[in-house]
Amino acid sequence: MTRTSSTDGAERVEITCADGVRLLGHFVRSRSDAPAGLPVLLSPATGVKQHYYLRFVHWLAQQGHDVLVFDYRGIGLSLHGxxxxxxxxxxxxxxxxxxxxxxxxxxxxxxxQALLLGHSAGGQMIGLLPNHQRVARLVGVSASTGWLRGMRPGFRWKAWFGLRGVIPLGVHLKGYAPTAAVGLGENLPAQVGLQWGQWCAAGGYATNAVRHQPERDFHALVRTPITVLHASDDDIATEATVADLLRTFPAAAKQAVRIEPAAHGLKSLGHIDWFRQSHQAVWPTIAAALRGPVILSAS
Incomplete structure (x- = not known):
């Protein structure tokens, strides 16, 4: 375990995966006199760098949690070369x-055990984790399968064009997925981009990765309580795509909570904006979901 200091009280850390790949992240200790909660692993959305979450990470540490956020391989600080x-x-x-x-x-x-706070893709892959039992609770923000047929018609065609047209063409021409060109976050490694499009077209998201590998498929075994928070103005995490995700965990206690931006004094919330400082009015709702299995009010 290698650690180096960082600014703003966040410790820059190195994480080595079982296959030897090095990931870089930031760890922030709890800064609250309140009773400590379980540590939180914040797993980012596809194509979103960890630095986007750091203000929220510091805020969550003030609520009594140790927090780790990181970049996936091929993204941000975890891209080598x-x-x-x-x-x-x-x-x-x-x-x-x-x-x-x-x-x-x-x-x-x-x-x-730890709490898993997953933004979009970060909350969609617990069925791939052999150590899923060590997750006490999963809170997925904007988490869904991204199933194209479950999206609103207008956005569906835009997403289809990007995921099934621009990305494969870009991989062929450039050797990577040019997702930034179609407003889908940072550019991605080729296979990440291609799989993303394939999984969204098929539905069921990560179940597609282990369809013929039952020894690596933990979806039916997951008993971690799952709460998905999704905004009423989210074009990706709709009621249909959230339901498509939750059905893949038949043994888990689960709930979907639809959030109205106006109930928090916000004009919009969408898929990405939850963790922006300008949208911190919704942060207590995320913290409440982490602390307890049931949210009594969506507002």
């Missing part, structure tokens, strides 16, 4: 990266 040479897959983000980050956090804090 030219993007077109990166052979990372989307499945590895779950099977390797989340697994290693969770183990690092548990070892560092001495806790038996």
């Amino acid at each position: 030219p993007l077109q040479h990166c052979r990372a897959t989307l499945a590895e983000w779950g099977q390797q990266d989340q697994v290693a980050a969770l183990e690092w956090l548990l070892q560092r804090t001495g806790s038996e």
Whole structure:
């Protein structure tokens, strides 16, 4: 376990996966006199760098949690070398990266279990984690399968064009997925981008990674309580795509909570904006979901 200091009270850390890939992250200790909660692993959305979450991470530490956030292989600080040479897959983000980050956090804090706060893709892959039993609760923000047929019609065609048209063409021409060109976050390693499009077209998301590998498929075994928070103005995490995700965990206690931005004094919330400082009015709702299995009010 290698650690180096960082600014603003966040410790820059190195996490080594079972296959030897090095991930870089930031760890922030609890800064509250209140009773400590379980440590939190914050797993980012596809194509979103960890630095986007740091203000929220510091805020969550003030609520009594140790927090680890990191970049997946091929993204941000965890990209080593030219993007077109990166052979990372989307499945590895779950099977390797989340697994290693969770183990690092548990070892560092001495806790038996942690809370998994997953933004979009970060909350969709617990069924790929052999150590899923060590997640006490999963809170997925904007988490869904991204099933194209479950999206609103207008956005569905835009997403289809980007995921099934621009990305495959870009991989062929550039050697990586040019997702930034179509407003889908940072550019991605080729196989990450291709798998993303395939999983969204098929539905069921990460179940597609282990369809013929029952020994690596933990979806039916997951009993971690799951809460999904999704905004009423989210074009990706709709009621249909959230339901498509939750059905993949038949043994888990689960709930979906639809959030109205106006109830928090916000004009919009969408898929990405939850963790922006400008949208911190919704942060207590996320913290409440982490603390307890049931949210009594969506507002």
